Amino acid sequence: METQSQSFVVLPGDAIDPSIIPTTKTKPLRLGPGLRHIPPSEIVPTVSGKLIVDPRKNSMWVEYNSHRYIPSQNDLIIGQIARNAADFYYVNISPYNSNATLPHLSFESATKKTRPQLAPGQLIYARVTLANKHMDAELECVSSTTGKAEGLGPITGGMVFDISLGFARRLLMAKSKDEGGLQVLELLGEEGLAFETAVGRNGKVWVGSDSPKIVIIVGRALKETDEGDLGVDAQKKLVKRLMRDMR
Numbered sequence: 001m002e003t004q005s006q007s008f009v010v011l012p013g014d015a016i017d018p019s020i021i022p023t024t025k026t027k028p029l030r031l032g033p034g035l036r037h038i039p040p041s042e043i044v045p046t047v048s049g050k051l052i053v054d055p056r057k058n059s060m061w062v063e064y065n066s067h068r069y070i071p072s073q074n075d076l077i078i079g080q081i082a083r084n085a086a087d088f089y090y091v092n093i094s095p096y097n098s099n100a101t102l103p104h105l106s107f108e109s110a111t112k113k114t115r116p117q118l119a120p121g122q123l124i125y126a127r128v129t130l131a132n133k134h135m136d137a138e139l140e141c142v143s144s145t146t147g148k149a150e151g152l153g154p155i156t157g158g159m160v161f162d163i164s165l166g167f168a169r170r171l172l173m174a175k176s177k178d179e180g181g182l183q184v185l186e187l188l189g190e191e192g193l194a195f196e197t198a199v200g201r202n203g204k205v206w207v208g209s210d211s212p213k214i215v216i217i218v219g220r221a222l223k224e225t226d227e228g229d230l231g232v233d234a235q236k237k238l239v240k241r242l243m244r245d246m247r
Helices: 165-172 184-190 212-228 232-246
Strands: 006-010 035-038 042-045 049-054 059-063 076-084 088-092 100-103 123-132 135-140 153-155 159-162 196-200 204-208
Touching: 035 059, 076 100, 076 196, 076 204, 100 123, 159 212, 165 196, 165 204, 165 212, 184 212, 184 232, 204 212, 212 232
Parallel strands: 100 135
Antiparallel strands: 006 049, 035 042, 049 059, 076 088, 076 123, 088 100, 123 135, 123 153, 159 204, 196 204
16 A cells, blocks of 8 residues: 555545545544545545545545634644533633533543632643534543543643644644654754644644743744745744844
């Protein structure tokens, strides 16, 4: 089987050639945004865009330009607590999806007595566990398989920056060889900047550091790379300029 990622232009409802669907026996097939499974075996696009097929990860999704985030199962998102209910929190995850729910016990080692007490406005890094067109999305801040937070949970300090949905996906997949053109974070690290990031598929990126100046520099680098659709050479020039400004 072809081991490199492939791409095809698709329209909503198009039939997908079964021969391009990954069939790795050791991993379940993962469908990302823009695709719907119709039992028993049909997979159809729900949006127009570029169908990406990654045999190495046994995954498929549709890459498309949109300003509206639509939750998809297993998405990592950055949300904001809106209000508390009896058994869960209401979470804002985008201007169009303001009522995602986060159960009180969906945190590492959480019980009714030890669960986090989150106030309105608190930021959280969470995973989408349930996404249905006719229901509010459901979130979790703990791995359902390990019971560990694995980086999920309340976010403190730092700043959150808005980025495009496509750029968020690229950041989340930046370790893939197919995303070799996105090196801005590695370039900043090579300059000696110490920082952390958390990327939300809903077009948010959190940057944390002991230095507020570094937070601003990293945030500016990400936004300018996104807005200018900068290539590797332009990213290098951008980082050099920002480092000069920092000094």
